[in-house]
Amino acid sequence: MSTEFVHLHNHSDYSLLDAAQSVEMLCDRVSELKMDTIALTEHGNLFSMIPFYKEAVKKGIKPIIGCELYIAMGSHTKKERIPGKGLGYHHLVLLVQNEIGYKNLMKLVSIGYLNGFYYKPRVDKELLKKYNEGLIATSGCLKGEVNEHAYLGDYEKAKNAAVEYSEIFPNRFFLEVQDHNISEEKATHPIIKKLSSELNLPMVATNDCHYARCEHWEAHDILFCLGTQKKRDDVNRLSYEPEQFYIKSQDEMYNKFNSFSGAIENTRKIADMCDFSIPMGKLHLPTFPIPKEYKTEDPDKYLRIICEQNIKKKYDNIDSKVLNRLNFELDVIKKMGFAGYFLIVMDFIQYAKNNSIPVGPGRGSAVGSIVSYATGITDIDPLKYNLLFERFLNPERISMPDIDIDFCIEGRQSVIDYIKTRYGDDSVSQIITFGRMKAKSVLRDVGRVLDMPYDQVDRIAKLIPDDLKITLDKAFKKNKEFSEIKNIDKTHENLIEYSRILEGLNRHASVHAAGVVIAPNNLTEYIPLYKSASTGDVTSQVDMNGLEDLGLLKMDFLGLRTLTVIDKAIKMIYENHNIKIDIEKLHLNDEKTYDLFSNGKTVGIFQFESGGMREHLKNLQPSTLEDLIAMNALYRPGPMENIPEFINRKKGKKRITYLNSSLEPILKETYGIIVYQEQVMQIASEVAGFTLAKADIMRKAMGKKKIDEMAAIKVDFVDGAIKKGFDKKKSVEIFDLVEKFAQYGFNKSHSAAYALVAYRTAWLKAHYPAEFLAATMTTEMNDTKRIVSLINEAQSLKITIIPPNINQSKPEFSVNKKSEIVYGLAAIKNIGYKASQLIYKQRKNDGKYNSIFSMCKSLSNGIINKKILESLIISGACDSLNSKRSQMYEVIDQAIKFGQNFNNNQNQNQASLFSNDDQNVIVEPEIPLISEWNKNDLLAKEKEILGFYLTGDPVEDYKDDIKELSIIKNNNRDSEIVRTGGIIVNKKLLYDKKNRPWAIIEISNQIVKAEVFVFSKEFELFSDLLEKDSLIFVSGTLSTKNQDKDILKIICNKLYALNNIRDKITKSFNIIFDESRSKNELEEIKNIISNNKGKYPFIIHFKYGKNQFQKIKSRRYLVSNQQSLLKELRNILGEKNVWLS
Secondary structure, X not given: OOOOOOEOOEOOOOOOOOOOOOHHHHHHHHHHOOOOEEEEEXXXXXXXXXXXXXXXXXXXXXXXXXXXXXXXXXXXXXXXXXXXXXXXXXXXXXXXXXXXXXXXXXHHHHHHHXXXXXXXXXXXXXXXXXXXXXXEEXXXXXXXXXXXXXXXXXXXXXXXXXXXXXXXXXXXXXXXXXXXXXXXXHHHHHHHHHXXXXXXXXXXXXXXXXXOXXXXXXXXXXXXXXXXXXXXXXXXXXXXXXXXXXXXXXXXXXXXXXXXOOOOHHHHHHHHHOOOOOOXXXXXXXXXXXXXXXXXXXXXXXXXXXXXXXXXXXXXXXXXXXXXXXXXXXXXXXXXXXXHHHHHXXXXXHHHHHOOOOEOOXXXXXXXXXXXXXXXXXXXXXXXXXXXXXXXXXXXXXXXXXXXXXXXXXXXXXXXXXXXXXXXXHHEEEEEEEEEOOHHHHHHHHXXXXXXXXXXXXXXXXXXXXXXXXXXXXXXXXXXXXXOHHHOOHHHHHHHHHHHHHOOOEEEEEEEEEEEEEOOOOHHHOOOEEEOOOOOOEEEOOOHHHHXXXXXXXXXXXXXXXXXXXXXXXXXXXXXXXXXXXXXXXXXXXXXXXXXXXXXXXXXXXOOOOHHXXXXXXXXXXXXXXXXXXXXXXXXXXHHHHXXXXXXXXXXXXXXXXXXXXXXXXXXXXXXXXXXXXXHHHHHHHHHOOOHHHHHHHHHHHHOOOHXXXXXXXXXXXXXXHHOOOOHXXXXXXXXXXXXXXXXXXXXXXXXXXXXXHHHHHHHHHHOHHHHHHHHHHHOOOOHHHHHHHHHHHHHOOOOEEXXXXXXXXXXXXXXXXXXXXXXXXXXXXXXXXXXXXXXXXXHHHOXXXXXXXXXXXXXXXXXXXXXXXXXXHOOOOXXXXXXXXXXXXXXXXXXXXXXXXXXXXXXXXXXXXXXXXXXXXXXXXXXXXXXXXXXXXXXXXXXXXXXXXXXXXXXXXXXHHHHHOEOOOOOOOOOOEEEXXXXXXXXXXXXXXXXXXXEEEEEOOOOEEEEXXXXXXXXXXXXXXXXXXXXXXXXXXXXXXXXXXXXXXXEEEEEEOOOHHHHHOOOEEEEEEOOOOHHHHHHHHHHHHOOEEEEEEEEEEEEOOOXXXXXXXXXXXXXXXXXXXXXHHXXXXXXXXXXX
């Protein structure tokens, strides 16, 4: 039963930072009120169009598409303020009646952004006259033209405006009345009634809803402040009337507007006039321009020609297996109407390759297609690796193909530009995405509006665990301290309350990192467009999911950093070694490459560099690409549990078993374990007689745990298996086995493609490690933690790192003739590419820089400023200029002025610096004689600029202490204790099941790296020592999870500050004295310890017989614990026979 009243003027969070309700909240509220229809009218955009439409239909609500437009007072192209009228626009609400109105509204909204944007996306009345058909108009809020004149009391202007709109929208213009207890609104009511009567124009009641429930008004107020960049306590700010702009019930609206004739009833009338469903499901593919020489306009024929030509280059022997697969795929593609899709993808990939833009070998299920392989879309032979086409395109379920393409980050935009040229700029755009107010960010936003101190809110936000899927409610359960924040005071209670309401709402629009949409003709025939005011980027107003719903061709043009690494490494190899590498033609059986994998030396290797993966590789000892494909598929939650079994079966330590012999051909390559989704499909085909297409439907149902669908499929599976000779019990067993693994099975096609990328990167690292690591560092130069990791890896491979040096460094990381990696200037904080490029260019032109002054003279064009010079000096990049850092830092201003004076003289064509006229020679100032910064200050400053310590190590001063006191291996001592020290390089805060904080810290020294588990009890005791860059010493026990041989894993028992650690830890001084030693040596030892008195007991472990010991504690001597004493005694007794305990 339909309701008498319908809300026709409403906003969601897609009216960015103006409305505090999602489309789900809006539809839930409408359902709760038992209303059957709702309109959504965002401010100037149609961002919410598809999600609103789908959510409403799902909940049984009729959706009306609309928009509250901004109407320019003059031309929409005139972008200037109007004296006395501010930005010069009014509001007008438009509602879609039919398909024509839908297309017209999309055009209007697009024009508003593309041509009419001036603070707001504006159109004008001339555009309304052109694009009004199929649209109903209402006069809007107080900012509407009719209503604004009405509240100002100007009846004639209000009348003229109403007449004009009624002529533009004949029989489709309504006078909108609102009542939010605002005096200006009430002032409009008599005039609106009079206009309605005199002009015979119907009235319509609306509430301009901005939030779902009355109690959300304060959260909405906070959101509005955020959008207007105001504090809540600002008395001069704009605000909405409290407790009014929510979705009111029919009775509430009736009580407000029962004196306005027809205003309630007309909402239903308008709703009934709107009869439009967004067309979904129909595909809209662009037409591929087939070259004329092929004498066909049929994309299927052209695709077949291309495939038949290229397949001969891919296979030495074109047998029936190849031809049957090719014909099968081409027939399916023709039946589904996707030939044009393949041709489009083939074309832009060929463009990229022809223009030296690195392209990945493929990704996702498209790798399973022989047509993809033949057309050059992918580089993987699907027959060789037993990949299935039906996993990509299912002939029994028509859906748009999904070919995602990896490009080198630096070449991606060139490909997009090519597509725009190829298909028309109006037919191609990037895709919009929306940033949401997530748990931490919403707290910070709300805290800022509440004018809470930044550090206070920041501390609260940091209590939320680092988890991509975290929500405030989940954080309350995980962290007791966070859950109690709301109890501190009223301000903190408000912070939490408002944040919970606003969490998850859209905050801003931006460009999707990879998405591109291509239409058959002008995009505005299918979707509205958006133009960012800040960047000028044009995107769709519909996101990725919505575009798919509308049947448009969307593609992910992904910028894969690894391809950039490969490209840069290959160029460096050619520059340094004059060797050209064709990465696509590498042999896949290179022993050196597999040795790298087998030794776990995979830091920097795509998909294979985590600690756990490296340990598994050491155990697996991979020797083929198939091994890498399997490991890539297995190393993820769920199937990871099968890795030890997989390895043991491969090595023959465990017996390979099959539930039935018919499964052996399918599972043999993975030693009887189901690893891939394709194997799930093959088993269903082999055992139950399913077509591979039906098997893919089964796989999807199992993967998504669709209970009803799975029950029906199980019946079909068992029946099919029985028909093929299996008994019922075995059939059910096999189905249950398949169902279990289907939930975790991975796409083999994708795994194969990425295993190939991994192999290529590993080959480069195995054969040219310096060039590979330098290229990787360049692509990661903004990630300090990664740079540290890569530098450590280089050092472990005995590759020297040359610190930043203005006389050696290029903008990027590079490799010199000695195969040393030279730090890139652009990686230094505050420098950037422009300045580093200039420094490098000038050095090539003028020769090396000799002093801070000569450098400023060469770089005197204004690009090099004080901040850049400071960073260069502090980072050590100027250390080759024959002055101390402190000295150069002292004369920065003087050096810049010196360069400017030189430049001015040059510009004025005065005498050369080399003139014989001494008066015209600019003499370099003297460097002041001041001492260098102390070591700790120098390193602290260096770390501030580089993000880590490069030219020195704060741990250096404690290396002897750490070496003496560390217990890594027991070395003749019977102890379960593990001890070491170093600097905290990373800290991860966690919470246990009782919501108590604990941490995993990483410490590093020159001997070992350790991961320390500081559980809640110890965390409470030692939390003051657990900050990053703290110098600590840890005592504990070895973790049973200590699987990574490169990193020691310790369960902490006690922590100490590293300063004076020798005195804190030392309990006694120990030596082993063998009975075979002479009395003279004993006397010598007595003399030494007599001269090194201290407070520590001297213990002799007297060795006799076959490794028998007698422990003797000296009553006479208390000795020092200093390094000098240890050294003297070790010279006599040997390194391992003298220690502190």
